[in-house]
Amino acid sequence: MTEDDTSDDLAPGWEAIDAALAPLYPGQEPRHVGTLIKWMLGGPDPLDGISVWRRADPVPHWHYVSYGLSELYQKESENAEVSGWGFELTFRLTCDAADEEPPAWAYSLMQNLARYVFQSGNVLGDGEWMDPNGPIALETDTQLRALAFIADPELPAIDTPNGRVQFIQIVGLTLDEMEAGKQWQTRGLLDALLPHMPLWTTDLSRNSLLHIPEVREAVETGKARDGSSMGMLFLPAISWSTRKRLLQSPVTVIRLGAGHVEGLFGSLSLRLPFGRDLLAIGAEGAVAFAPGQPAAVREEDGQLHVTLDPAALDAAQATLRPVAGEYRVPGLPGVVWEIEQTLIRDAAGDVVQTIG
Numbered sequence: 001m002t003e004d005d006t007s008d009d010l011a012p013g014w015e016a017i018d019a020a021l022a023p024l025y026p027g028q029e030p031r032h033v034g035t036l037i038k039w040m041l042g043g044p045d046p047l048d049g050i051s052v053w054r055r056a057d058p059v060p061h062w063h064y065v066s067y068g069l070s071e072l073y074q075k076e077s078e079n080a081e082v083s084g085w086g087f088e089l090t091f092r093l094t095c096d097a098a099d100e101e102p103p104a105w106a107y108s109l110m111q112n113l114a115r116y117v118f119q120s121g122n123v124l125g126d127g128e129w130m131d132p133n134g135p136i137a138l139e140t141d142t143q144l145r146a147l148a149f150i151a152d153p154e155l156p157a158i159d160t161p162n163g164r165v166q167f168i169q170i171v172g173l174t175l176d177e178m179e180a181g182k183q184w185q186t187r188g189l190l191d192a193l194l195p196h197m198p199l200w201t202t203d204l205s206r207n208s209l210l211h212i213p214e215v216r217e218a219v220e221t222g223k224a225r226d227g228s229s230m231g232m233l234f235l236p237a238i239s240w241s242t243r244k245r246l247l248q249s250p251v252t253v254i255r256l257g258a259g260h261v262e263g264l265f266g267s268l269s270l271r272l273p274f275g276r277d278l279l280a281i282g283a284e285g286a287v288a289f290a291p292g293q294p295a296a297v298r299e300e301d302g303q304l305h306v307t308l309d310p311a312a313l314d315a316a317q318a319t320l321r322p323v324a325g326e327y328r329v330p331g332l333p334g335v336v337w338e339i340e341q342t343l344i345r346d347a348a349g350d351v352v353q354t355i356g
Contacts, residue, residue: 326339
C-alpha cells in the first residue's frame with residue numbers, strides 16, 4: 001500500500017462514504033493509505049484505500065474506514081439495491097495523546113479481512129465473530145485473539161448511487177469473551193461490554209472484561225434466558241462411522257477430541273433445551289444434533305443425525321469426560337462415543353499440550 005490522499009475521478013461511491021464521515025470530523029483531513037495496484041488489476045490488496053481519523057472522545061482513538069468492499073466507481077453488480085458486498089469495514093483503536101501516526105498493523109488486518117470476503121464470498125455482518133488463530137496484532141503479547149463485528153455505532157447505513165452500504169466495525173475480543181459470545185449471542189455480549197468499552201473501541205492492552213461482576217452477570221443471565229444463537233460449531237476432530245458386529249446390530253461410533261467435549265456439550269445445553277438444533281462440523285463429516293423424543297441416531301444423506309431428549313442430554317453430560325476412552329450413554333442405545341486425545345501444537349507444529 002502507499003500513502004495517498006486522493007480518490008479516482010467519477011467515484012460516487014467513494015464520495016458518498018466521505019460525505020457520511022464529514023459530519024463526524026468537520027474540517028479534519030484524514031490520513032489515507034491507498035493501494036499501489038488495484039485488486040481488479042491483479043494487485044494483492046482488495047481495498048482501494050483506508051482512511052483514518054483521529055478522535056478525542058469518549059476515549060482517544062483512531063477511527064479507520066475502508067474503501068473497496070462497496071462499489072466506489074461505476075455500478076457493476078446486478079443487484080441495484082446493494083453496493084458491491086454491501087458494507088465497508090471500520091475499526092476503532094485506542095491511542096495516546098502523543099501518538100502522531102495510526103499503527104500500520106491495522107491496515108493489514110483490514111486488508112486481510114477484505115481478502116477473506118473477496119476469496120470466500122462470505123459477508124461480515126452485525127453480530128458475527130471470527131477466530132484469527134492468533135493475536136489480532138501480530139508479534140504483540142495482546143490478549144485480544146478474537147474478532148467480533150457490529151454496526152458502527154456512529155455510522156448508519158447509507159444509500160449511494162451504486163446501492164446501500166453498511167459500516168461494519170471490527171472489535172477485538174479475548175478468547176473467553178469470544179466463547180461467552182458463542183454460548184449466548186455476539187450482539188448481547190457486545191452490549192454488555194459497551195459500558196466498559198466506549199464505542200466498542202479496541203484496546204490492545206486490556207484484559208478480559210468478564211471479571212467485571214455486572215458484565216459476567218449480564219452474560220450468565222442472557223445465556224439462561226436466551227440460550228445460544230450459534231447453530232454451527234466447527235470441531236475438526238469430530239467424526240462418525242458404523243461398526244459392524246457378528247450376530248449383533250451394528251454400533252454407531254462418534255469420535256470426538258477430548259479438548260472439545262466440554263465445549264460441545266456446553267453448546268448443546270444452550271441449544272437443545274431451547275428447541276434449537278446444533279450442527280457440529282468436522283474435517284471428515286458432520287453430526288447434526290436435535291431435540292426430540294425418543295433419543296436416537298440415524299444416517300441421512302451421508303450425515304449422522306442425533307436426537308437427544310432431556311434425559312439423554314443430561315446423561316451424556318454426566319457420562320462423557322475429556323479423557324481418552326470409550327463411553328456409552330444411558331438412554332442412547334447403539335452408540336459408542338470414542339474420546340481421543342487432543343494435541344495442541346505451536347506454530348512450528350510441535351506438541352505443547354496434550355488433553356485427555
